[in-house]
Amino acid sequence: MSTKLDQLTSWLKERKITEVECLISDLTGIARGKISPTNKFLDEGGMRLPESVLLQTVTGDYVEDDIYYDLLDEADIDMFCRPDAGAVFVVPWALEPTAMVIHDTFDKQGNPIELSPRNILKKVLKLYADKGWQPIVAPEMEFYLTKRVADPDFPLEAPIGRSGRPETGRQSFSIDAANEFDPLFEDMYDWCELQGLDLDTLIHEEGPAQMEINFRHGEALHLADQILVFKRTMREAALKHDVAATFMAKPITDEPGSAMHIHQSVVDIKTGKNIFSNPDGTMSELFLHHIGGLQKYIPELLPLFAPNVNSFRRFLPDTSAPVNVEWGEENRTVGLRVPEAGPQNRRVENRLAGADANPYLVLAATLLCGYMGMVEQVRPSAPVKGRGYERRNLRLPVTIESALERMEACKDAEKYLGDKFIRGYVAVKRAEHENFKRVISSWEREFLLLSV
Missing domain, CATH: 3.10.20.70 (Glutamine synthetase, N-terminal domain)
Known part of the structure; x- marks a missing residue:
């Protein structure tokens, strides 16, 4: 020490x-x-x-x-x-x-302290270490840049870029649309370099002024720390340029939500080999069990992936976000995507977490689900070929109330995370939801005020 x-x-x-x-x-x-x-x-x-x-x-x-x-x-x-x-x-x-x-x-x-998010992640990482394994993760963070607005009753709007105009239409992967905010991103990259953050690519996402930053793969605790620091850094860079950066899961009506996609694999500590691949390069049983664990337990621990009432707006139909825990190879319409990769880089991408999730808890949750699958030898469903949005067999809870009830009743997860943490987390989220229910929304004023 x-x-x-x-x-x-x-x-x-x-x-x-x-x-x-x-x-x-x-x-x-x-x-x-x-x-x-x-x-x-x-x-x-x-x-x-x-x-x-x-x-x-x-x-x-x-x-x-x-x-x-x-x-x-x-x-x-x-x-x-x-x-x-x-x-x-x-x-x-x-x-x-x-x-x-x-x-x-x-x-x-x-x-x-049992309620500490960082300690929870450490607890899950020790489970892997005790098996001689080390998880490797690579998060992808989506977020929106918006005009600054003081009144929360006003909807968010796209900010003015270098051209003097707000963005319109769908600009997925547009270089020019991302370049509209070059001065902001130059500061962000400079600051992140000074902080030693392992940033990779910047991508313009589908929504207006919606961006994605990818992190290089690495050790889970270190990357959770980096996400915490990156969120602060991104907000500060935005404020310097008189805009706002938000990691809300669904900040703008009728626009895509923001996710935290998590690529995850596991290596053997002694050999450095990816345990998701057999010596001949095919998928290992451990890989399939890991996917099976994600399928079985993500719906039980969904509040760690979708922590707020706003998070569940990403899962509404026709929102371009996956709404189930189906899996498939090179398939972005399911919750669990297996990208094309060589045997040493074989991984699964969990596409269900919101950008608003606590980085320590969401990494702990996704790794724990996979761990339980490997320990229990959970078999996954058949991989999905083609469009997976409409698959209903493995759908997620649709409200935070039902999700909290399932998490509270999940004794398998309680065994690893502890009764105190489960009860404390559920209590905090229920208190937040009770607070939310006291607020009268603009929808109620618009459609009920003079009609009922």
């Missing part, structure tokens, strides 16, 4: 860092923590935060008292947050030399 802190101290001093943003991810994916002068940060070697931070909703509210005090100490005690020397990033947009340091959370006995 002292060696890692020495490395962190050297890193901060070499860059003349004067402030440190000490942060953790809550269940919704919001970065929470403290900003500390570097000297104080190094003296204390971490921070303390109320453990109640991990039961906050996206609105900053808390779950009901009976659940709150059942899961947390009544005295609202602190948890101990220790910096991870491998999760340190500069903050390029700050006015003075600043770093953000992602922390792990522990109780006073040194036990990992």
